[in-house]
Amino acid sequence: DPKIIQKPKYLVAVTGSEKILICEQYLGHNAMYWYRQSAKKPLEFMFSYSYQKLMDNQTASSRFQPQSSKKNHLDLQITALKPDDSATYFCASSQDGQGLSGNTLYFGEGSRLIVV
Amino acid sequence: GDQVEQSPSALSLHEGTGSALRCNFTTTMRAVQWFRKNSRGSLINLFYLASGTKENGRLKSAFDSKERYSTLHIRDAQLEDSGTYFCAAALYAQGLTFGLGTRVSVFP
Numbered sequence: 001d002p003k004i005i006q007k008p009k010y011l012v013a014v015t016g017s018e019k020i021l022i023c024e025q026y027l028g029h030n031a032m033y034w035y036r037q038s039a040k041k042p043l044e045f046m047f048s049y050s051y052q053k054l055m056d057n058q059t060a061s062s063r064f065q066p067q068s069s070k071k072n073h074l075d076l077q078i079t080a081l082k083p084d085d086s087a088t089y090f091c092a093s094s095q096d097g098q099g100l101s102g103n104t105l106y107f108g109e110g111s112r113l114i115v116v
Numbered sequence: 117g118d119q120v121e122q123s124p125s126a127l128s129l130h131e132g133t134g135s136a137l138r139c140n141f142t143t144t145m146r147a148v149q150w151f152r153k154n155s156r157g158s159l160i161n162l163f164y165l166a167s168g169t170k171e172n173g174r175l176k177s178a179f180d181s182k183e184r185y186s187t188l189h190i191r192d193a194q195l196e197d198s199g200t201y202f203c204a205a206a207l208y209a210q211g212l213t214f215g216l217g218t219r220v221s222v223f224p
Contacts, residue, residue, distance in 0.1 A: 002158070033211070035211075035214075041216075042120070042202075042213075042214040042215060042216050042217075043202070043204070043212075043214040044214070045211025045212060045213070046211075048211060056211060058211055088157075090159070103164075104149065104161055104164045105149060105161070105204075105212060106161065107151070107158060107159035108158070109156055109157050109158045110157050110158075
C-alpha cells in the first residue's frame with residue numbers, strides 16, 4: 001500500500017483557474033517536499049517543510065503556495081494556472097530534513113496536471 | 117547548467133547480463149540517492165550514499181564525492197529490472213538535484 005497518498009492522480013484545469021494538490025504521508029516523517037517534473041526536464045525541487053515550517057523554496061513564482069494543516073499533510077495550491085504549469089507534481093517525505101542528516105527521500109506516485 | 121549528468125540515456129540488456137549506469141556531477145555533492153520509477157510512476161528507493169559503496173542483491177552503487185561521480189551496477193539482469201533509473205544528489209540545503217534518467221530495458 002502506498003504510504004504517501006497524492007490526490008488527484010490526474011487533473012485537467014483551465015488557464016487562469018486555481019487548483020490544490022493533496023499530499024498525505026503515513027510514514028511518520030517530519031519533513032515533506034514538493035517536486036515537479038515537466039516534459040523533457042529532470043525532476044525539480046520546489047519546496048521543503050520540516051515540522052510544518054518552510055525550510056527552502058526554490059520556486060520563483062508566488063502562484064505556488066504549500067499548505068500544511070497537519071504534520072503529515074503538505075498540500076500545494078496553484079493559482080492563476082498557466083499552460084507552462086503542466087507537469088507531474090510529486091510529493092515526498094523523509095524522516096528529517098535533507099539538510100540536517102541527508103535522510104532517504106520517499107516519493108508519492110505524483111499528480112499529473114494538464115493546463116489547457 | 118546541468119549539475120547532474122546521467123548516462124546512458126537508454127540501455128538494453130539481455131537477461132543474465134549486466135551493465136553500469138553513471139552520474140557525473142559538475143560540483144561536489146554531499147550525497148547521492150538512486151531511484152527506479154516503477155510501472156505506476158512511483159520512485160522507489162534503491163540506495164542512499166554519502167560515500168563509498170553499497171550493495172543490495174544484484175545492484176551495487178558507488179559514490180565518489182571528490183571525483184564527482186556515482187555509479188549503479190546491475191548484474192544478472194532480470195525482466196523486472198526494466199524501468200527508468202534516476203540518480204539524485206544533495207547540493208541545496210534541502211532539495212535533491214535529479215538527472216534525466218536512464219531507461220533500462222531487459223529482454224529475454
